[in-house]
Amino acid sequence: MIGDARADGLRAVLHAAVDDVSVVAPVERIVAAGRRRARRRRVAQVLVTVAVVVAVAVLVPVGLGIRRAELATPPGCAAVIAPAVLPAWARAGFTDPEPVMPYVLSDHGRIAAILFANPPTAPPAPDRQNKILWVVPEFGGTGPLTITATLGSTTATRTVADGPGPSIVDLPEPGCWELRLEWAGGSDTMGLRYGP
Amino acid sequence: MAADDDYRRFVAERYGPLVRAAVLLGAAPADAEDAAQDALTRCYVSWARVRGADDPEAYAYRVLVNGLRRGWRRRWRGEVPHAEPPEPAAGADHEGASLQRTAVQAALGRLRPDHRQVVVLRFFADLSESRTAAVLGVPAGTVKSRTSRALALLAADPALAGELPAVRKEPS
Numbered sequence: 179m180i181g182d183a184r185a186d187g188l189r190a191v192l193h194a195a196v197d198d199v200s201v202v203a204p205v206e207r208i209v210a211a212g213r214r215r216a217r218r219r220r221v222a223q224v225l226v227t228v229a230v231v232v233a234v235a236v237l238v239p240v241g242l243g244i245r246r247a248e249l250a251t252p253p254g255c256a257a258v259i260a261p262a263v264l265p266a267w268a269r270a271g272f273t274d275p276e277p278v279m280p281y282v283l284s285d286h287g288r289i290a291a292i293l294f295a296n297p298p299t300a301p302p303a304p305d306r307q308n309k310i311l312w313v314v315p316e317f318g319g320t321g322p323l324t325i326t327a328t329l330g331s332t333t334a335t336r337t338v339a340d341g342p343g344p345s346i347v348d349l350p351e352p353g354c355w356e357l358r359l360e361w362a363g364g365s366d367t368m369g370l371r372y373g374p
Numbered sequence: 375m376a377a378d379d380d381y382r383r384f385v386a387e388r389y390g391p392l393v394r395a396a397v398l399l400g401a402a403p404a405d406a407e408d409a410a411q412d413a414l415t416r417c418y419v420s421w422a423r424v425r426g427a428d429d430p431e432a433y434a435y436r437v438l439v440n441g442l443r444r445g446w447r448r449r450w451r452g453e454v455p456h457a458e459p460p461e462p463a464a465g466a467d468h469e470g471a472s473l474q475r476t477a478v479q480a481a482l483g484r485l486r487p488d489h490r491q492v493v494v495l496r497f498f499a500d501l502s503e504s505r506t507a508a509v510l511g512v513p514a515g516t517v518k519s520r521t522s523r524a525l526a527l528l529a530a531d532p533a534l535a536g537e538l539p540a541v542r543k544e545p546s
Contacts, residue, residue, distance in 0.1 A: 203389030212418025
């Protein structure tokens with residue numbers, strides 16, 4: 179067949195065209211180069227693995243940390259509030275110039291709850307009232323302090339008639355209550371734990 | 375190591391054909407050596423897989439063609455493949471061979487790259503249609519049609535006049 183002859187002829191032509199390309203295989207050089215390339219690839223794989231491990235080791239805790247922070251217990255829901263020096267604006271009425279009391283600062287720092295029962299309890303202890311002194315940095319208005327307390331599906335509202343100041347706040351049951359506090363000129367939220 | 379010995383044998387056997395194939399694919403001789411060395415070096419990295427493959431030769435050609443296709447030329451970072459360049463063949467034979475190579479390269483150069491690859495793999499490397507298809511990553515039917523077209527073009531190429539039997543006029 180003409181096609182076969184053409185193919186055979188082409189084979190012969192191609193081989194003849196490069197028969198004079200004289201080559202000696204540098205076998206050992208190629209082996210050495212192959213080893214170097216294989217080594218580089220292994221190193222690259224190790225580096226990639228290390229990078230992935232480092233990334234996971236760094237990013238996962240960061241992610242978990244963020245989540246943990248989001249889920250963190252509000253300061254006021256600690257089992258016991260550690261006494262600390264009151265902020266300067268909350269010291270009025272105390273004889274000690276740097277009074278140390280257990281207190282909870284609201285989420286945005288607009289109001290402080292100074293606890294005389296630590297923690298307050300539900301129901302109130304027979305020998306101790308749930309006295310809370312509410313203090314705001316500046317209160318020049320009039321009107322009550324309204325406390326809307328939420329625990330799960332339970333909501334309770336308490337009112338301090340004269341606004342931020344001394345109060346007895348009893349809540350229906352123990353737990354970490356979320357308080358919404360509203361007074362003339364401001365509002366804020368805080369978590370506050372009532373013990374059993 | 376047995377694997378290295380196998381690899382050495384493979385390099386010794388395949389280096390020359392790979393260099394010559396690279397020349398026919400359009401690389402200058404020095405670049406063709408680089409390309410062959412690069413292809414074989416890559417084979418070393420995957421030698422376990424190459425050795426276990428059905429067709430190590432086709433694998434090497436595939437790496438070679440891909441390297442040339444990318445236009446990437448392996449440099450040896452200052453290393454010289456040979457301590458001394460091989461002596462060229464002397465006299466008229468060498469001249470004749472060079473002329474023939476020039477004519478063949480000219481004819482191959484007028485083909486489309488994919489036709490040229492098929493020609494070199496089918497008629498220089500003597501790969502079957504299916505092996506050529508595997509090397510190029512195309513269907514066997516594509517190889518067949520490219521082969522047919524390329525053969526016709528080469529047969530009609532004046533640079534190969536008198537070289538291919540099919541160049542002779544068929545009886546009308």
